[in-house]
Amino acid sequence: MPAPETWLHPTPAGLYCVPGQFFIDPPRPVDRALITHGHSDHARPGHGAVLATPETIEIMGVRYGPQSAGRFEAARVGHDIDINGVSVRFVPAGHILGSAQIVLKYGGQRIVVSGDYKRTADPTCAPFEVVPCDVFITEATFALPVFRHERAFDEAQRLVASITRQPERAHLLGVYGLGKCQRMLAHIRETGYDAPIYLHGAMQGLTQLYQRLGYGFGDVRPAAEAAGKDLSGALVVCPPSALQDRWSRRFPDPVTAFASGWMRVRGRVRQRGVELPLIVSDHADWPELIDTIVETGASDVWVTHGRDDALVHQLSLMGRKARALALVGFEDEAD
Amino acid sequence: MRAFAELLDRLSTTQSRNGKLALLKDYLRSAPDPDRGWALAALTDGLPLRVPLRRSLDVLMADKIDPTLYRLSRDYVGDTAETVALLWPDAARPMDASGANDRGPSLSEIVAALDVPAMHVAPVIGSTLDRLDVRGRWAFLKFIGGAARVGVSSGLAKTAVADAFGLAAGDVLEAWHALSPPYAELFAWAEGRAPRPDATGLPIFRPLMLATPIETADWQTLEPSRVAAEWKWDGIRVQIAATQRALRLYSRTGDDISGAFPEIVAAFSGHDVTLDGELLIVRDGVVAPFNDLQQRLNRKAVTQRQRMTHPAHVRLYDILSAAGEDLRQLPFSARRARLETWFAESAPANADLSTEIAFESFDALASLRADARAAGIEGLMLKRKGSPYLAGRVKGHWYKWKRDALTLDCVLMYAQRGSGKRSSFYSDFTFGVWRGTSAGGRELVPVGKAYSGFTDAELRELDRFVRKSTVDSYGPVRAVEPTLVLEVAFDAVQPSSRHKSGVAMRFPRISRIRWDKPAAEADTIENVLALTGAEPASD
Numbered sequence: 001m002p003a004p005e006t007w008l009h010p011t012p013a014g015l016y017c018v019p020g021q022f023f024i025d026p027p028r029p030v031d032r033a034l035i036t037h038g039h040s041d042h043a044r045p046g047h048g049a050v051l052a053t054p055e056t057i058e059i060m061g062v063r064y065g066p067q068s069a070g071r072f073e074a075a076r077v078g079h080d081i082d083i084n085g086v087s088v089r090f091v092p093a094g095h096i097l098g099s100a101q102i103v104l105k106y107g108g109q110r111i112v113v114s115g116d117y118k119r120t121a122d123p124t125c126a127p128f129e130v131v132p133c134d135v136f137i138t139e140a141t142f143a144l145p146v147f148r149h150e151r152a153f154d155e156a157q158r159l160v161a162s163i164t165r166q167p168e169r170a171h172l173l174g175v176y177g178l179g180k181c182q183r184m185l186a187h188i189r190e191t192g193y194d195a196p197i198y199l200h201g202a203m204q205g206l207t208q209l210y211q212r213l214g215y216g217f218g219d220v221r222p223a224a225e226a227a228g229k230d231l232s233g234a235l236v237v238c239p240p241s242a243l244q245d246r247w248s249r250r251f252p253d254p255v256t257a258f259a260s261g262w263m264r265v266r267g268r269v270r271q272r273g274v275e276l277p278l279i280v281s282d283h284a285d286w287p288e289l290i291d292t293i294v295e296t297g298a299s300d301v302w303v304t305h306g307r308d309d310a311l312v313h314q315l316s317l318m319g320r321k322a323r324a325l326a327l328v329g330f331e332d333e334a335d
Numbered sequence: 336m337r338a339f340a341e342l343l344d345r346l347s348t349t350q351s352r353n354g355k356l357a358l359l360k361d362y363l364r365s366a367p368d369p370d371r372g373w374a375l376a377a378l379t380d381g382l383p384l385r386v387p388l389r390r391s392l393d394v395l396m397a398d399k400i401d402p403t404l405y406r407l408s409r410d411y412v413g414d415t416a417e418t419v420a421l422l423w424p425d426a427a428r429p430m431d432a433s434g435a436n437d438r439g440p441s442l443s444e445i446v447a448a449l450d451v452p453a454m455h456v457a458p459v460i461g462s463t464l465d466r467l468d469v470r471g472r473w474a475f476l477k478f479i480g481g482a483a484r485v486g487v488s489s490g491l492a493k494t495a496v497a498d499a500f501g502l503a504a505g506d507v508l509e510a511w512h513a514l515s516p517p518y519a520e521l522f523a524w525a526e527g528r529a530p531r532p533d534a535t536g537l538p539i540f541r542p543l544m545l546a547t548p549i550e551t552a553d554w555q556t557l558e559p560s561r562v563a564a565e566w567k568w569d570g571i572r573v574q575i576a577a578t579q580r581a582l583r584l585y586s587r588t589g590d591d592i593s594g595a596f597p598e599i600v601a602a603f604s605g606h607d608v609t610l611d612g613e614l615l616i617v618r619d620g621v622v623a624p625f626n627d628l629q630q631r632l633n634r635k636a637v638t639q640r641q642r643m644t645h646p647a648h649v650r651l652y653d654i655l656s657a658a659g660e661d662l663r664q665l666p667f668s669a670r671r672a673r674l675e676t677w678f679a680e681s682a683p684a685n686a687d688l689s690t691e692i693a694f695e696s697f698d699a700l701a702s703l704r705a706d707a708r709a710a711g712i713e714g715l716m717l718k719r720k721g722s723p724y725l726a727g728r729v730k731g732h733w734y735k736w737k738r739d740a741l742t743l744d745c746v747l748m749y750a751q752r753g754s755g756k757r758s759s760f761y762s763d764f765t766f767g768v769w770r771g772t773s774a775g776g777r778e779l780v781p782v783g784k785a786y787s788g789f790t791d792a793e794l795r796e797l798d799r800f801v802r803k804s805t806v807d808s809y810g811p812v813r814a815v816e817p818t819l820v821l822e823v824a825f826d827a828v829q830p831s832s833r834h835k836s837g838v839a840m841r842f843p844r845i846s847r848i849r850w851d852k853p854a855a856e857a858d859t860i861e862n863v864l865a866l867t868g869a870e871p872a873s874d
Contacts, residue, residue, distance in 0.1 A: 144404075144407060144408050144411055145400065145404055145408055145421075145422055146408045146411065146412055146418060146421035146422055147421075148421070148425075148469075244752060244758055244759050245759060246759055246798075248758075248759050249759050256758075264421065265411070265412055265417070265421075266347065266412075266414070266417055266473075267412065267413050267414075269347075269348060271810060271811070273350070273752070273754055273758050273811075274348060275348045275349060275350070276348065277348065307407075307411075309407065310403075310404055310407045310408075313401070313403050313404065313407075314401070314404065317401060
C-alpha cells in the first residue's frame, strides 16, 4: 500500500491528489478543483473545472458570477464519483449550506478531507456525517480546550431578551454574511421574534439565495429601506466590520452584538468593543474536534489551519499519530 | 451568585458610565442582604479575605488538565482566572439535594466557606466551581481574586449606592469609613430602616472642594481684597484625616494611600485633625517635578531607599476639622487662621503651609503668574475669603488660573478608534516630531497622544482624513501618511521610557488642526527637548 502522503499532499498551489490530478480548495487558479464549501478562503474564482455540491455552486455563482470557473460540475452528495481512478464522495460537513467533506479512496485507503465542520444543530444545513477512515484531515480553528461554544438557540434568546430589555436602542448584530447570518436569522425566528429584521446590503444577495432554496426567515428587509425611519428597538444584521464603521452611526445608541466563537474570550470581546457577545460558531469546538476524530477511527490525523499545536499535542497524549499540515491561504479569523 | 455573575458580565461589556450606573443600581436595589454588601465590597475596598488564588488554582488544575494545554490556553486567554473558568468542566445539570435546580452558592455562603486555613482553600474553590456555569465561574474567581477589572472604580460604585437610594453622594462617602463589608448598616440607612452610620472617632474622608478654571466673565465678580491667592503646586491633592484612633491619607477620590507614604502618617499621627494639602516630593526645600512623585504613587509599600531619594512632603492648604469640631462652614479666612494656629502649635514634620500671596491688583497677580513656569509652579489658585468648604466642583468659589499652555506643531502618525459613542470614529491621535537619523535623514518619533481639544465637526474631518490616509492598520490602530500637522497644546514635557522619543507630554490636547501647514515644517525633537532641558535620546 502506498503511504497516504505519496498520493495526497500539500503543494504551493494547494492540497493535491496526485493520481486524481485535482486540488482541493486551492488558493490559486488550477485546472481542476474540488471545493468543500462556499467561504471565500476555500472557494475561489478562476479554476478550469470545479466539482462541488449544487448549493456550493449556487453560492459561487452569487459571489463570483456564473462565469467564475470554466466548468461547474455538481456532485451528488453521498455518491461515489471516479476521477482518474480515485473514488471521490461528497458527504455533509454541517458547516454551512452545501458544505461537504470530501472522501477519497485509493489503493485500499480512505482519506477524509473534512474542510470546515461542526457537530451542533444548524437549521440551515445538513448535519455532519461520520465517515470511518484511515486518515482524517481536520481544521483546528478553535483547537484549544477553552473553546466550548454555547447553544446557538440560547444565544439567539439572549439577543432577543436584550432587545426586549432595551426597546429604545437599535441592536446591530455583526455576523459573517454566508452561513452565520442565515443560521442566526433562523434561530432568532425560532425564539418567536417576529418583528422585521433589517439586513445590511452586503448580506442580501446570499440571504436571497437561501430563500430561493426554500429557507424562510420571515419579514427580512434591506436596512437601506429603513433610512430615516425610527429604528429604536430594531434588529439590524450586518458584517462585523460595519459595527465600527461609519455605517453604524445612523442608528440610535446601538447595542453592538457579535456572534462568533471568538466571543468566548473576553480579551477578544474588549478588542472588538462589543457590548453583547454571542458565542455561536460554525466550526467544531474543542470537545467536538476530539470526539469527531475518535469517531472516525482514523489512525493518522492531519491538522490544517488554526491552532494545530494544541490539537497535535492532545492527539499524541491519546496515542494517535498526528501532524500539522502547512496549508497556505486559509483564514483563522473568519467565524 | 447568578445575579452577581450577570452584573459582572454585563458591566464588563458596557462602555458608558450611565449604563454601568444603571446596572449597579438595579443590582443594589434588588439583591438581598448580605450578598449585595459582599458584591459592593468586591467592587470597592475588596473582601476581607486573603485567598491564595493563584496557588490554589495551580493545585486544582494540576489534575484537571495536561500542563501543556493549560499553558497554551493561558497564553491565549491572557488571564488565569478566566482560563480556569473556561477550562473547568460543566456539570451536566447542577441539582441541589432537594432535586431542584441548583441556583449556585450565594456570595455570603462563599465568603463563609472560604474562611478556612490557606491549605484548605483549594478544595472549597473546586467544589464551588463545580456548582457554577461558565459565567458564574468567571464572576466567582473575580469576586474572590480582588481585581474584578470590569471598568468600575470604587467611586462609581459608591455613586451607584447614593443614586440607587436617593442619598447625597457626599453623605455616602462620609459614612463609608464607618462601615465594613457587608455594609448591613449602609443598606439599612439607605432603605430608611436605621439612622445614618456614625463615623465619629474614625478618620473619615470628607469630599474635597475643587476649583473651576477661571473664565473671562468671572473677573467681574471678583474683588482683590476679598480673594486669597496661593500657588497651584504640581503634586496630588490629598486629605490627611487623623483621629486619636487612627490616621488615613486619602487621595482626591477617597482612595486610601497611607501605605505608600509612611513618613506622612508618622508626622501627623496622634492629632485630631482633617487637613487638605498637596502631596509633593521636596528635596532641601525644593519641589521636585511631578515625575518624581509618580515613582512613589501606586505602590502598596515603600522601601527605605525610596523614602531617602524621594522624600514626601505635604503643603497644607486648608483645615476641615480640629479636635472633633467640623470647620467646613467657616469662611475661608477663618479656616486659614485656624490652620495657621494649628500648624504653629503642632509643628508636624514633612509639612509646611501654602504661602498666601499678597497682591494689590489682579494685574500685579498676572505678572507673578507669568513667572510661574520658570519657578516650576502650575499656576495660581484664587479663593473667595468668604466661601465655606464645599464638597465637589462648585462654581463661583475657588478658581484655578493655570500657567499658559505650551504649544508645538506635531505630525499625526497613528489614530485609534474611540470607545462608546466614539466607537465608529478614529478619535485618539498619536503624533510625533522630527528627529535626525544616523543616515542623515529625518524620521518622526511619537511624543504624545491626545483625544480632546477638537469640536465634533473637526472630529468628523479628522476621521475622514484618517480613513483616506491609512497606510497600515494593526487591530484598532491605523498608521496614516505623515502629512497632517496638529498644533498640540500641553502643560509640560517629561522623560518617558514608553515613547521612542524618550519624552512624553503632560495633558496634551489638540488646539488647532493645521490643514495649511506642510508636515516638513513641523517641530523637531530639539524644540521639544529645549522645553525639558534634556539631551536627545540616541537611537
